[in-house]
Amino acid sequence: MNMENIEFVLPSEIEKRSFEIITKELEDMGKIIPDEEAPVTKRVIHTSADFEYADTLAYSENAIKIARDMIKNGAHIVTDTNMAMAGINKKRLATYGGEVHCFMADESVAKEAKERGVTRATVSMERAAELNVPIIFAIGNAPTALISLYEMMEKGIYRPEFVIGVPVGFVNVVAAKELFLQSDVPYIINRGRKGGSNIAAAIVNALVYGL
Amino acid sequence: MNMENIEFVLPSEIEKRSFEIITKELEDMGKIIPDEEAPVTKRVIHTSADFEYADTLAYSENAIKIARDMIKNGAHIVTDTNMAMAGINKKRLATYGGEVHCFMADESVAKEAKERGVTRATVSMERAAELNVPIIFAIGNAPTALISLYEMMEKGIYRPEFVIGVPVGFVNVVAAKELFLQSDVPYIINRGRKGGSNIAAAIVNALVYGL
Numbered sequence: 479m480n481m482e483n484i485e486f487v488l489p490s491e492i493e494k495r496s497f498e499i500i501t502k503e504l505e506d507m508g509k510i511i512p513d514e515e516a517p518v519t520k521r522v523i524h525t526s527a528d529f530e531y532a533d534t535l536a537y538s539e540n541a542i543k544i545a546r547d548m549i550k551n552g553a554h555i556v557t558d559t560n561m562a563m564a565g566i567n568k569k570r571l572a573t574y575g576g577e578v579h580c581f582m583a584d585e586s587v588a589k590e591a592k593e594r595g596v597t598r599a600t601v602s603m604e605r606a607a608e609l610n611v612p613i614i615f616a617i618g619n620a621p622t623a624l625i626s627l628y629e630m631m632e633k634g635i636y637r638p639e640f641v642i643g644v645p646v647g648f649v650n651v652v653a654a655k656e657l658f659l660q661s662d663v664p665y666i667i668n669r670g671r672k673g674g675s676n677i678a679a680a681i682v683n684a685l686v687y688g689l
Numbered sequence: 690m691n692m693e694n695i696e697f698v699l700p701s702e703i704e705k706r707s708f709e710i711i712t713k714e715l716e717d718m719g720k721i722i723p724d725e726e727a728p729v730t731k732r733v734i735h736t737s738a739d740f741e742y743a744d745t746l747a748y749s750e751n752a753i754k755i756a757r758d759m760i761k762n763g764a765h766i767v768t769d770t771n772m773a774m775a776g777i778n779k780k781r782l783a784t785y786g787g788e789v790h791c792f793m794a795d796e797s798v799a800k801e802a803k804e805r806g807v808t809r810a811t812v813s814m815e816r817a818a819e820l821n822v823p824i825i826f827a828i829g830n831a832p833t834a835l836i837s838l839y840e841m842m843e844k845g846i847y848r849p850e851f852v853i854g855v856p857v858g859f860v861n862v863v864a865a866k867e868l869f870l871q872s873d874v875p876y877i878i879n880r881g882r883k884g885g886s887n888i889a890a891a892i893v894n895a896l897v898y899g900l
Contacts, residue, residue: 564771647735
């Protein structure tokens, strides 16, 4: 094994080629993805090399159009991880007026979470609810972020306009996603345990790139 | 489906509980992971909810000990993605004297890459080689970063001391990983297409947390 196995591909062509491979393999597997959702699902596969997402990503009715309209009108993104914030194309988002927020590293959030015996994600969502701007939530890590949003909704305190629900993990992740799959909040959610900050960022970027 | 399905777990217990579930499921699947490697492999599964990593993560001889000794002695981390840089516990790393570098967003890197018709990752690795400190490379995105390191090694310009090789994707990813699997550079590499910035960060953090 040496450099002979490395194929020369122009830097500008790598992403295009990757999407062609993904498209072909999805076809070979017989997986049909609606045209509107394909750019999002394919970008998630591009970022994970995991074709399982073709089966588990769930979109509420008109989710793509609703989210893109929000972004076009300047919606902000709130995420529960600094990694997702780092991965989101903030420059492109800013051309529509949007900003990305993550409150997880705020010292006051950590302090309040400790005092109340809740996660920082729980407090972060409460902070987001006070922002008073249209928000797309992009949850890539903490199921407690989804639970916090759901509880505020149940109590009539706050209602999220759009939820990208892709926390990853083993404790309450599946159940937290189900809360929103059963709600009437527009969503893009990955059923099951998988997800992550990279997936959250990929979904936001796919929405923005399609504008 | 409602809040009844949400289990109450103390925030401080969530990670511990997650690792218990991962350990049990690995046992149930009959997957044996050497004790030394288990904290790294399990943290990768924790960050991805993808048990396939138990089969595909490859460690060179004594990889964990070599990497941890380097960190203890103040090695720096160079990564090819800002997301991985955001995800690495820089505070803990700094207690040993280490810093994290990512040159991908440098304008001069972008400029040089464009002029030469190579990727920013290629140029970023060349910049890293000039740092003149012991480095653990944590490559979570670009196979061209691995190829760049390999080419410098072949030319006798630079030899990486340790490579975490977990780029993700469809173009040259498998072949770029093979270059290092066949070399005598100490490594932690995920065979195949999977990986990512979240995986790179998880591996670095597992190394640091074990010190």
